[in-house]
Amino acid sequence: MTQTILVPATSANLGPGFDSLGIAVALYLKVEIGVATDTWQVIHPFGATVPSDASNLIVKTALEVDPSIKPHQIKVNSEIPLARGLGSSSSAIVAGLILADALGEHGWSSKELLEMATRIEGHPDNVAPAIYGDLTVSTTVANQVTSIKLPFPDADLVAFIPNYELLTSESRAVLPEALAYRQAVVAGSIGNTLVAALARGDLAQAAPLLEGDCYHEPYRSKLVPELAPLRDFAHANDAVVYLSGAGPTLMMVAPTQTGPKLAIQAQKLGFNGEFVALEIDRQGARLISETN
Numbered sequence: 001m002t003q004t005i006l007v008p009a010t011s012a013n014l015g016p017g018f019d020s021l022g023i024a025v026a027l028y029l030k031v032e033i034g035v036a037t038d039t040w041q042v043i044h045p046f047g048a049t050v051p052s053d054a055s056n057l058i059v060k061t062a063l064e065v066d067p068s069i070k071p072h073q074i075k076v077n078s079e080i081p082l083a084r085g086l087g088s089s090s091s092a093i094v095a096g097l098i099l100a101d102a103l104g105e106h107g108w109s110s111k112e113l114l115e116m117a118t119r120i121e122g123h124p125d126n127v128a129p130a131i132y133g134d135l136t137v138s139t140t141v142a143n144q145v146t147s148i149k150l151p152f153p154d155a156d157l158v159a160f161i162p163n164y165e166l167l168t169s170e171s172r173a174v175l176p177e178a179l180a181y182r183q184a185v186v187a188g189s190i191g192n193t194l195v196a197a198l199a200r201g202d203l204a205q206a207a208p209l210l211e212g213d214c215y216h217e218p219y220r221s222k223l224v225p226e227l228a229p230l231r232d233f234a235h236a237n238d239a240v241v242y243l244s245g246a247g248p249t250l251m252m253v254a255p256t257q258t259g260p261k262l263a264i265q266a267q268k269l270g271f272n273g274e275f276v277a278l279e280i281d282r283q284g285a286r287l288i289s290e291t292n
């Protein structure tokens with residue numbers, strides 16, 4: 001029997017939903033569980049900077065939650081670019097948890113996976129949609145993670161994926177230590193109203209709120225100089241843009257049936273990167289077992 005773990009990419013924040021909102025998109029991390037070996041062997045396409053032994057993030061995560069699992073060869077293929085704001089580290093963490101679940105035969109629930117993944121990643125906005133699929137609204141209160149899955153409204157998504165990396169740690173380092181009370185109240189109210197509009201499937205009301213963030217985009221825009229000109233382009237085409245996760249990917253949200261054409265037009269802007277039309281993944285992470 002062959003077992004393959006499939007985990008979608010994710011796009012977090014959606015503007016004012018900092019560290020809380022996220023969507024799953026149809027780019028996948030695929031991990032095939034191979035034969036048992038003496039030491040962990042990870043065959044992957046990422047080059048020398050990503051480890052191929054037990055210190056690889058996928059295996060490290062698996063061993064953190066179940067140190068008793070035996071070494072295997074695992075084969076990794078990925079459509080998710082690293083350090084671009086499409087949740088590559090969260091997908092790797094979720095894949096590691098499912099690897100430990102499969103090898104340790106634990107039968108963990110999605111909620112158990114969510115709790116472990118949030119503890120390891122530090123915030124639930126990417127790991128929740130990676131596990132559940134679609135749009136998730138999440139928070140942690142008194143060490144308890146709550147995540148609500150909602151259908152993201154009908155819309156087309158076009159990601160601008162720059163040719164440069166931006167590590168989450170670097171992008172968090174430019175954020176302020178504190179927000180003034182009044183500013184925090186406004187920021188929260190924009191996020192709340194966005195969630196209500198998304199829950200109603202009302203893209204027209206959600207669109208300006210997706211651009212209403214006060215928590216992180218004002219501080220991070222200097223790291224992603226394409227944000228302002230892409231917003232101008234988007235507005236001329238009935239679309240809006242938010243910084244995906246910690247960046248540098250920018251996500252355009254556009255009316256249905258317009259995404260592929262918008263991606264072709266936007267490519268002509270001459271930015272240093274690629275425009276990709278993306279679908280929402282409605283299902284989330286899964287383990288596929290096939291008999292040979």
Ligand SMILES: Nc1ncnc2c1ncn2[C@@H]1O[C@H](COP(=O)(O)OP(=O)(O)OP(=O)(O)O)[C@@H](O)[C@H]1O
Binds near residue numbers: 058084089092166247
């Ligand atoms: N499949 C993988 N296998 C091993 N390590 C990985 C894998 N995917 C990501 N990583 C590690 O995670 C790092 C990227 O994590 P980081 O949190 O900076 O960005 P991201 O998760 O892609 O973006 P964001 O969190 O903003 O959506 C990579 O540089 C690599 O070290």
Ligand SMILES: N[C@@H](CCO)C(=O)O
Binds near residue numbers: 018126171172
């Ligand atoms: N909410 C996180 C996502 C990236 O891990 C951030 O914007 O820093």
